[in-house]
Amino acid sequence: MTKDDLVIRIGGESGEGIVTTGEVFARIAAFTGLDIYTVRTIPAEIKGGHVMFQLRTAPHRIYSQGDELNMLLAFNQEGYDKHHALLRPDGLLVYNSNELTPPDDGRMHFGLPLNELARQIDFMRGKNIIAIGALVKFFDLPYEKARQVVETHLGRKGGELLRQNLVALETGYKYVAEHGYEEPPFHLEGPARERDNRLVISGNQALSLGALAAGCTFYAGYPITPASDIMEFLAAQLPKVGGTMIQAEDEIAALAMAIGASFTGARAMTATSGPGLALMIELLGHATATETPVVVVDVQRAGPSTGMPTKVSQGDLRLAMYAANDDAARFCVAPVSVEDCFYQTINAFNLAEKYQLPVVLLSDQDMSVRMETIPPFDMSRALIEPRLLANLDGNGRGKYERYALTESGISPMSLPGMRGGQYTAEGLTHVPSGAPDYTPEWHRAMMEKRFQKLRSARPDIQRWRMLEEWGDEDAELGIIGWGSTIGPVREAMEMARAHGIKSAAIYPKCITPLPDEELRLFIAKHPTVLVPELNYTGQFAHVLRARYKQDFIRLNKYEGVPFLASEVFEKIKEIHMTMERSLFMSIPIKEMV
Amino acid sequence: MTKDDLVIRIGGESGEGIVTTGEVFARIAAFTGLDIYTVRTIPAEIKGGHVMFQLRTAPHRIYSQGDELNMLLAFNQEGYDKHHALLRPDGLLVYNSNELTPPDDGRMHFGLPLNELARQIDFMRGKNIIAIGALVKFFDLPYEKARQVVETHLGRKGGELLRQNLVALETGYKYVAEHGYEEPPFHLEGPARERDNRLVISGNQALSLGALAAGCTFYAGYPITPASDIMEFLAAQLPKVGGTMIQAEDEIAALAMAIGASFTGARAMTATSGPGLALMIELLGHATATETPVVVVDVQRAGPSTGMPTKVSQGDLRLAMYAANDDAARFCVAPVSVEDCFYQTINAFNLAEKYQLPVVLLSDQDMSVRMETIPPFDMSRALIEPRLLANLDGNGRGKYERYALTESGISPMSLPGMRGGQYTAEGLTHVPSGAPDYTPEWHRAMMEKRFQKLRSARPDIQRWRMLEEWGDEDAELGIIGWGSTIGPVREAMEMARAHGIKSAAIYPKCITPLPDEELRLFIAKHPTVLVPELNYTGQFAHVLRARYKQDFIRLNKYEGVPFLASEVFEKIKEIHMTMERSLFMSIPIKEMV
Amino acid sequence: MAIQIGSAMISAPVKLAPNEYKSEIKPIWCPGCGDFGVLSSFYKAVSELGIPPEQMVVVSGIGCSGRFPAFVEAYGFHGVHGRALPLATGVKLANPDLVVCAVGGDGDIFSIGAGHLPHAARRNIDITVIVLDNEIYGLTKGQPSPTSPFGMERKASPYGSIDRPINPIMLALTYGATFVARGFSSRPKETTELIKQGIMHKGFSFIQVYSPCVTFFDTYAHFKEVTAPLPADHDRSSLKAAMEQAMDARTLKLGVFYEEIGPSYEDSVRELRERAMAKPFDLQKLMAAFRV
Amino acid sequence: MAIQIGSAMISAPVKLAPNEYKSEIKPIWCPGCGDFGVLSSFYKAVSELGIPPEQMVVVSGIGCSGRFPAFVEAYGFHGVHGRALPLATGVKLANPDLVVCAVGGDGDIFSIGAGHLPHAARRNIDITVIVLDNEIYGLTKGQPSPTSPFGMERKASPYGSIDRPINPIMLALTYGATFVARGFSSRPKETTELIKQGIMHKGFSFIQVYSPCVTFFDTYAHFKEVTAPLPADHDRSSLKAAMEQAMDARTLKLGVFYEEIGPSYEDSVRELRERAMAKPFDLQKLMAAFRV
């Protein structure tokens, strides 16, 4: 069976190497020229518990995890029980025949005696590598490429472990070849790619590279799932550029350190997840009041509170946009994909530095951990906007004023070490020099000054194209979304088009301030608007309603897992039918609390 | 001159006893049967700096600070410079003639040689008491009453200090009588009040009494302006009812302690201001996830960040309503006046306990510190709603389920000590027993369960009349507000009516969830709606726009001081004129960021 | 027959086997994790003390160790990261007749929760703190913690950690904890004894238990080598002696370093309350004091 | 002529009178506040050390004491309550050639900021912490702080405080601070000397200065009575001796309790960075490592 798009899911017990199986196989697929898109669920248990890894692979760009399975590889009974319902009627079930005997259900079945095979090669821990070998055969991928990937990723050259792994790979491959699938059930071929420079990368990795490209030299962090690997990545890299990564005693200290570093001129960042961001709210407001640039990454996970640390949510939008005691101007940036994590991190740094305000960058668990093939980064888009520094020699006009009122709201900043630029960064209401002052006039002036900067930034946000817009110009139905839902939405729209339903979509990546003109225009062209979100209350829909004073149709999922393209498509169909039946007036909006 | 409403402002250096002058004179006025309403500004300096105290007094209920001065008492030059512009043309300027000589401006002037008089009675620290005596004469208040108040508030019976104070009082009184004002320039008479049981009280005091009336037995807090005196009040009182007040090491610990206490069944509270609330966001979400009742008071002050700790703002609305990692159901209650602080605190406790959720109670600096005369509290409104406890003997149906799904969303709660009720309060997503569980279904179910409680609470919110509504039924213009702006709005509407402009107003006191039916009805009746707020971005207007999808006219003040009635009135007039001129279509709304 | 457990008055001790203190939730720790040993010692300790499950509250923060309460048949509170101590303080203050234990990891108690330990200790509130010290962040997959050795290489410290570790026993002594002890999960009998004594002690009990993380920092062999019981003649009533033992860098001593008998926070609260309650309280009267 | 101040390399010392370190902002403290004395000592210390104003950063939290930076002609950072230490850590790490001081009150550093002190100290980062200890919350008008005496009656503790005070010097020693000293604002000469030494010390310097609050807790007479210089033969290189002096409850010793000479955090960071930078960094190459 040749398809241009295949989805395989692997299920089994944590500790059996499920993720390794999936990741290595995904890398093999990528190495043969295919694109890949992975997703995983990690158990609540610390060790043990059920793990799921899913790979979608195709010879073209992929935007979502895939809805139905072409193949299920069940390492144990639970792996079968949990997932077999998603297997297509024409799908293939592969199972560890030493662990389970699935009932006949009319679908193709193939038993792989993983335990036995591992015993035969005297490498019990190698079951998952045997499975990789089997997969390579099932998918008809070139064995030599598989071998190369295993050599790069599964052991040191010449080492015993690598030798064993290669034996295991071959064992799996051969077993399938010899037991019924000499002719593989699936065949996928990657497009011939000259000098293949695509990357296999996760969102957190792309984000970390973005930070480096943006000139970040200081990172302070505190471990938290699913943001820790940003810290770990930068721990290795920052010292190489003369920068610093410090693991702080908590998130409050982490942000404080980043702010302190930024005060001296460093491009500084911290990353956390929702619980950590919740702890940073007081200091975030202080960064606003003192006009100190800083980038705060929030890799969103399902809450509230501890919630489900390894599951996705888009529930921190309001926290990121608004949480502060009293009104605090700040930017909020939301990348939409693994690839985009790179570019938006650069934008986040540039907004922070140029406008001297904190920026919250909202990623999420889904795009942070999933591995994906993406085009190489376009370094011509990685421009560094510097901070506006005070020209102290030039200003013979008396004392330096850190918070001088200007048209743009941006005041030239002096840095410790610059003679004559001494001032005290001040969280109390202050006059331009920084001296505390409680008169109503200055309080108002400084509040307006800070918010003015958000307005001043609009041209940059346009220039940097901090939005994505696509679809049918003449569609009645528009979709406005943010963040990582873009993938399933993109595919759902394609499904819809295949069914003759037109639609258009817009994804702003700068959430504060929103690209107002573009959104107004979009809504004017596409008056029936769907807002899909991975949260309960419809936080973005709420923002849009407050701004555009109209109804939006909402699609909310709050289960810790991303949208399936089919779920979005179903909603599009439903809306379309309502429109068709001319009954469409205003679809009742679920009450917001 | 007899007026039914007088405003006097006192200005001078901190340390000269300005506040004492004002407060004691206010008490004297109250003691004679008049109503009082005070306001003060405290300098940024720790000692020194300019202090202003303003008293409005009238024989009827007063709702705002008063816009123009009938009298200005300037202790020094700055006191004159800062405030004389507000003195009415027919007003009286009284000044310390040993400190300044004001220029002739056509208004009545009276020089009071305070330093000299104090020297004469050999009591230099008594200048402010001499001033009180003078004021008593100026306002033609019964001297005997003044004497009684001084005896109660300014020294121990039989003590030397009290003796000196009484001499000072008489000195001031006599000086005015003998130097030109035998016939006093002002005359105010309190209505005869049989058994006068009005209270002279501040918002924080009313709130603290409300907590006691609501059955609060546990308070943990950390000092912060302007909330500290709640802690200090309860420190003295709670042990008397067998309760506990503990000063924690920070706000995070304070909320943690309150949550821990509530877990055992105590009705628990903490109070703070914006910076402290910002630190509590993570734990607030945990109280939601574990369904632990707790009341968190936020006495709002001007920010962002440290801002102006002694000045007012309504800038924490969004922080109180929404700040959480992922969607967290919680109540948000906002009293509208000093008196209302008592009743809304009781409501807050009852909502927390009955619905097992955290409640944020939003007071503000203005109503928290100002002293006011109010009617005695109506204890028949002080009913205690208990927490729904598990009936463990009754349920022979197996193990106790802390988070049992119910129609209302409320699950009966067991308390430590109750045999068979053991469970672990859990911040991870959990099943009804409390055991952690990451399946999409349970995550969704528990999210819905918690939000269901907000819906279930609506009848109570209606029953408890958590809103105020008044004005002309047939007015085109409606005003929707929240919190302490109610006073100036009320008076502005009276001014408007006097000018033939009709208006109506509604003030919800439960902000989450909002009284939706009432607001819809109100907007339907009064389609042109003004939303006055003491913040920059129009946080409440934003909430309303998201909900009612229409424009609201905004009036925002962000200067650290309350609205004047005249400011609101001017806005009403402006709107009215626009309507009159029939040009009214949609007044452009200031852009929101 | 009521008995006193620390400051708590327990209606009647129960006779339950250690097994019966197991909750229905199975521990989700890695096989071989030190925390299993501490949990067993805990079951044994509370069984031997006869604490009724409903009179006991186990509070924790977040971490592998933070899952502890759910595995105990008792009331439990799984808090947020670092806040076990103030949560436990609230529980105990509101109901002093509960036996309250706070359990946490080295990150939970010494890093993000570091600001609470001095204050809980100096108040001498009667809770028993058990730190499951694996010298690593377990749950977040192996970053250095405040007790990790200098130079430790992990993903978060690829060039070796440059932070010097704290000394938890010295910390507790300095803060004024009135019961300070150290155990090792591989010494279950002794650990049981420490937990029993800690719970029985009236006042703030601090017990550090080495509890190796087999997955991210397997220190079983190391601790077997470097630990030794406190000398038999160690005077646990001497703060100076305790400090000296705690400062010994070569051998990590196990046992009770220090115990000070005296009034606990609950005693002070009770005494204060009695003074306050000497006159009957009347809300109406209090309100009347505000009359014009 | 470049000079070394702690770990900072200062381009050239300046000759400025103490007065010239006064900023244009007048202190807003109550007349008689101890903080004036400490501020004067500070002006004197940095003047004698010849630190160029632009190479110095004074960081603080919130409190009366927190206003300190604004009164100094230098770069300053008036942070939020309790976070002076991590803020200062960020400043120093990002630019080790700055002289960084963190100033705070007893509430700021020991209460809400209590979680940061152990970690700043154990890292041995080269900042000088000056605690203006008035044993009270000054700015919020007189609540007990972690150093307030047991039994203190204030509005927030109307029945007398039941919290036992901490011992700041013991704390700092336990945390591993490498310079630990105590001064008294009424002894300006000595305090100046302590600040000078603290700033010159390479590593974490902790200086507690008694600085009475005339408005809410006037302790001038008290401290005059109970303080005394450390014995002349005190061995500041001995942690044990320092501990013993710190534990003396009758006399509160003034002077340098402890100093340990060794590498500071900056040294470790530098060394680590050198290793990391041995090979030239190439972002393109790093990205290439992610190729399929």
Ligand SMILES: Cc1ncc(C[n+]2csc(CCOP(=O)(O)OP(=O)(O)O)c2C)c(N)n1
């Ligand atoms: C506010 C917050 N920050 C960070 C985390 C992530 N986190 C969970 S457990 C943990 C530390 C675990 O180490 P430790 O306390 O030593 O416990 P262990 O897992 O080793 O038992 C961290 C950082 C969190 N849950 N909440």
Ligand SMILES: Cc1ncc(C[n+]2csc(CCOP(=O)(O)OP(=O)(O)O)c2C)c(N)n1
């Ligand atoms: C988060 C937060 N909590 C509380 C406060 C209120 N506050 C300001 S200063 C202070 C403590 C002052 O005491 P201390 O640190 O000893 O300084 P001092 O005024 O005595 O110099 C407090 C509690 C605040 N500003 N921010």
Ligand code: SF4
């Ligand atoms: S990761 Fe370590 S601490 Fe956590 S359960 Fe596994 S062995 Fe125990």
Ligand code: SF4
């Ligand atoms: S209140 Fe106390 S600490 Fe604050 S300035 Fe006045 S005397 Fe100094």
Ligand SMILES: [Mg+2]
């Ligand atoms: Mg640990």
Ligand SMILES: [Mg+2]
């Ligand atoms: Mg202090």
